[in-house]
Amino acid sequence: DSGVTQTPKHLITATGQRVTLRCSPRSGDLSVYWYQQSLDQGLQFLIQYYNGEERAKGNILERFSAQQFPDLHSELNLSSLELGDSALYFCASADGGRASYNEQFFGPGTRLTVL
Amino acid sequence: KNEVEQSPQNLTAQEGEFITINCSYSVGISALHWLQQHPGGGIVSLFMLSSGKKKHGRLIATINIQEKHSSLHITASHPRDSAVYICAVRGAGNMLTFGGGTRLMVKP
Numbered sequence: 001d002s003g004v005t006q007t008p009k010h011l012i013t014a015t016g017q018r019v020t021l022r023c024s025p026r027s028g029d030l031s032v033y034w035y036q037q038s039l040d041q042g043l044q045f046l047i048q049y050y051n052g053e054e055r056a057k058g059n060i061l062e063r064f065s066a067q068q069f070p071d072l073h074s075e076l077n078l079s080s081l082e083l084g085d086s087a088l089y090f091c092a093s094a095d096g097g098r099a100s101y102n103e104q105f106f107g108p109g110t111r112l113t114v115l
Numbered sequence: 116k117n118e119v120e121q122s123p124q125n126l127t128a129q130e131g132e133f134i135t136i137n138c139s140y141s142v143g144i145s146a147l148h149w150l151q152q153h154p155g156g157g158i159v160s161l162f163m164l165s166s167g168k169k170k171h172g173r174l175i176a177t178i179n180i181q182e183k184h185s186s187l188h189i190t191a192s193h194p195r196d197s198a199v200y201i202c203a204v205r206g207a208g209n210m211l212t213f214g215g216g217t218r219l220m221v222k223p
Contacts, residue, residue: 002159033211043201043213056210088156104148104211106158 003027004093004107012113018079021110025072025093031055032074033094033104034066038087049074081114088112118142121202121214128221134189136217138202141183148211149176149187150201158201161187192221 003026013019025032034046036059045058049068060066063081068074078085088111092104119140128134138147149161162169162176164185169176173192178185189196202214 035211042215043203045210045212048210058210090158092158103160103163105160106150108157111156 002105002107004091004105006089006091006107006110008110009108010111010113012115013081014115015081015083017081017114018077019081019112021076021078021089021091021112023074023076023091023093023107025074025091026095026105029093029095029105030072031094032068032072033092034060034074034076035090035092036087037090037109038084043090046076078112083114086112086114117215118206118212119202119204119214121200121217123217124215125218126220128192128219130193130221130223132192132221134192134196134219134221136187136200136202136219138185138187138214139183140185140202140204140212142204142206142212144204144206146205147178147185148203148205149185150203152199152201152216154198161200189219194221194223196221 005024007022030051033048037043046060047066048056052068063079066076088109090109092106094102094104122137146165151159164178173190175188197220199216199218201216203211
């Protein structure tokens with residue numbers, strides 16, 4: 001158990017809908033990272049937050065947004081869902097910031113299926 | 116060409132064999148990670164390297180910064196080592212870029 005929790009575990013929804021994925025980092029970790037793992041693209045970095053502020057942005061679509069709250073949990077919002085958004089979404093946490101060399105601990109993932 | 120290339124893509128071994136998985140990258144990095152993903156989907160961080168060599172139990176990871184290459188070795192492999200092993204490099208902006216993964220199956 002990494003100490004990172006993600007909810008829900010599974011999510012099935014329809015095209016055009018909006019969903020919110022939630023991540024709680026390990027106690028004391030200030031950084032949260034979001035990743036998408038799809039069958040055709042593999043693992044891709046989406047976005048990083050550190051202590052409530054966005055720190056790095058990767059291949060995140062404009063239909064997706066994220067935020068980190070004062071209690072350090074994070075939410076990833078996916079809107080106008082398309083079939084291609086079906087994937088495993090992981091969050092990871094670490095205790096470092098901008099120049100962190102610290103290990104990332106991964107949550108169990110949320111499996112999103114868009115029908 | 117992908118920034119992070121892993122080989123082989125698939126590997127089948129007999130229990131007890133010595134296994135090597137390779138990772139080559141083409142960008143400047145501050146660190147390299149080896150991750151393990153089990154069939155259920157969960158990801159575990161095995162190593163984080165910025166130079167040299169690290170060992171944990173039967174797992175050894177090495178990195179050669181000049182050659183932009185890392186290897187993950189598994190000694191005395193066991194069926195429970197069956198998983199996907201993923202190399203990821205930390206580049207600019209603290210972002211991780213991932214290799215395509217190596218699917219390992221160890222047969223008893």
